[in-house]
Amino acid sequence: MTTAPVTAPATLLRTAAELDALRPPAGARRAVVMTMGALHEGHATLIRTARAAAGPDGQVVVTVFVNPLQFGAGEDLDRYPRTLDADLVVAGAAGADVVLAPSVDEVYPGGEPQVRIAAGPMGERLEGASRPGHFDGMLTVVAKLLHLTRPDTAFFGQKDAQQLALIRRMARDLDFPVEIAGVETVREPDGLALSSRNRFLSAEERRTALALSRALFAARDLLTAPDDPRTSRVPRTPAAVRAAARRVLDEASAGSPPLALDHLALVDPADFTEIPDEGPETPDGRTRRDAVLVVAARVGATRLIDNIPLTFGASS
Numbered sequence: 001m002t003t004a005p006v007t008a009p010a011t012l013l014r015t016a017a018e019l020d021a022l023r024p025p026a027g028a029r030r031a032v033v034m035t036m037g038a039l040h041e042g043h044a045t046l047i048r049t050a051r052a053a054a055g056p057d058g059q060v061v062v063t064v065f066v067n068p069l070q071f072g073a074g075e076d077l078d079r080y081p082r083t084l085d086a087d088l089v090v091a092g093a094a095g096a097d098v099v100l101a102p103s104v105d106e107v108y109p110g111g112e113p114q115v116r117i118a119a120g121p122m123g124e125r126l127e128g129a130s131r132p133g134h135f136d137g138m139l140t141v142v143a144k145l146l147h148l149t150r151p152d153t154a155f156f157g158q159k160d161a162q163q164l165a166l167i168r169r170m171a172r173d174l175d176f177p178v179e180i181a182g183v184e185t186v187r188e189p190d191g192l193a194l195s196s197r198n199r200f201l202s203a204e205e206r207r208t209a210l211a212l213s214r215a216l217f218a219a220r221d222l223l224t225a226p227d228d229p230r231t232s233r234v235p236r237t238p239a240a241v242r243a244a245a246r247r248v249l250d251e252a253s254a255g256s257p258p259l260a261l262d263h264l265a266l267v268d269p270a271d272f273t274e275i276p277d278e279g280p281e282t283p284d285g286r287t288r289r290d291a292v293l294v295v296a297a298r299v300g301a302t303r304l305i306d307n308i309p310l311t312f313g314a315s316s
Contacts, residue, residue, distance in 0.1 A: 009088035010062065010096040016148040019100055024059040032151035033096070034142060037064040038081040042157060042186040042194035044094040049183050050155045051095030062091045063145050064101040069112065069137030081196055100149065107144055116140040119166055125272050126294060127162050127305070130262050138163060139170050146178055154178055159185040159193050161292050161307045162272055185307075187213065193306045200302045208259050209299045211252030215245040215264070216308040219293050223310055236312065238266050238291070239277035245293060262296040262303070269309070288313040 013019050024030055031050035035043055043062075050060045064087055071077035084101055091099050116136050119128060123135035146154065156164045168180045186194045191213035192206070201209055222244040223236050245264055252259035266275050269292045294307040 007089075007093040010092040010099045012084075012088055013098055013100050014102060015106055016100075016102070019061065019098065019149060022059070022098060025057070027057075029054045029058040029152040030061060030150065031058060032061045032063065032145070032149045032154045034063045034065075034145055034154065034156070035087075036066045036080065036196070037087050037101075038083050038196035038199075039064075039087045039090040040194050040196060042159065044090055045186045046155045046157060046183050047091060047094035047096050049181075050153070053153055053155075053181070059098065060096045061098045061100055061149055061151065062087075062096045063149065064099055065107060065141065065145070067107075067137060067141040068104065069116070069140055070134050071137075072131050072133060076197075079200075081199065102148075107141065107148075113140060117143050117170060120169075122162070122169065122272050123166055125162075126263055126265055126267070127296065130296060135163070135166055139166060142167055143170065143174075143176075146176055151178055153181055155181045155183055157185060158182045158309075159195070159306065161269070161294060161309075165269060165272060191217065193304075195304060197302050197304060201299060205257055205300045205302065208252055208255055208257050209297075209302075209304055211248055211255075211259050212295050212297060212304060212306040215248035215295060216293055216306060218248050219245040220308055220310060223312065237277065238275045238312075241293065241310065242266055242277075245295070249295070249297070257300055260298040262298065264293075264295045266291050266293050266310075268292075 031054040033043065033046045033050050047060060047062060054060050064084060066077070066080050066082065068077055088099055117139035119135035119139055128135050156167060158164060164182050170176065171178060171180050188194060190210055192198060192210055193213060198206070219241045223241055242264065249259065249261050249264060253261060267273060268275060269290055275291050289312045291310045291312060292307050293310055294305070296303065296305045
């Protein structure tokens with residue numbers, strides 16, 4: 001009987017100086033995946049994607065840092081899972097060379113920074129409105145870690161769609177010499193988007209939480225459903241898409257345990273402004289417009305987010 005080869009854990013480093021000493025050779029690429037730890041298959045997919053991009057001669061660095069700046073009052077900083085030993089194994093198995101797990105003092109010497117990155121108007125919408133200051137803290141630590149790791153490419157999950165849009169905007173507006181790459185959301189077999197917070201859900205809460213992905217899929221299915229020549233044409237307006245998702249969420253809100261909806265929004269992926277109900281569909285149904293349907297809700301004590309990209313006018 002053959003056994004699977006054992007993959008060594010990724011090398012653990014604690015300081016940027018240690019990472020600088022392991023700079024890949026000239027011409028080789030460094031790819032970075034930024035995490036707050038508690039690594040799961042979604043993170044592993046990011047790491048495998050980074051490994052493929054860096055190539056066999058390149059270097060893949062995973063950062064593990066629970067950033068205090070992006071947790072607001074009453075949020076789960078102390079509750080956030082810390083599983084560094086397991087993270088080293090997951091990272092190594094997925095192809096990471098190094099895990100950089102710095103202390104708070106290493107990232108913020110002298111205490112919390114007085115000068116921070118401001119997320120601007122996009123950072124005040126949706127997640128930013130629900131969690132004031134969150135995106136300022138997120139962008140500040142991403143900027144710090146980009147400076148400390150100096151990657152050619154940094155990979156982020158599309159599950160955090162607003163975060164990804166803001167990081168791309170920061171890199172563009174402030175001329176960061178790095179490519180920001182998004183990686184498709186990874187889901188469990190039942191559709192729930194992978195998240196480190198899923199472990200906090202009881203079995204009953206998890207069943208309720210499935211309404212998030214079911215709502216998104218209902219909206220997608222309405223948008224992509226073929227017309228039935230025996231009936232009237234299926235409306236594919238933003239209002240109809242929102243309504244399809246909300247029906248699923250409203251049902252879950254009346255369930256037990258209930259889903260407490262924070263927001264459901266259909267937004268422009270460039271700036272996360274709401275797409276008006278009356279557009280973008282035209283009489284011929286062929287006007288194309290990209291959108292993102294985003295949802296956030298709380299089930300029990302756990303707050304979850306999800307989203308799905310949509311294209312209006314993709315089919316006629």
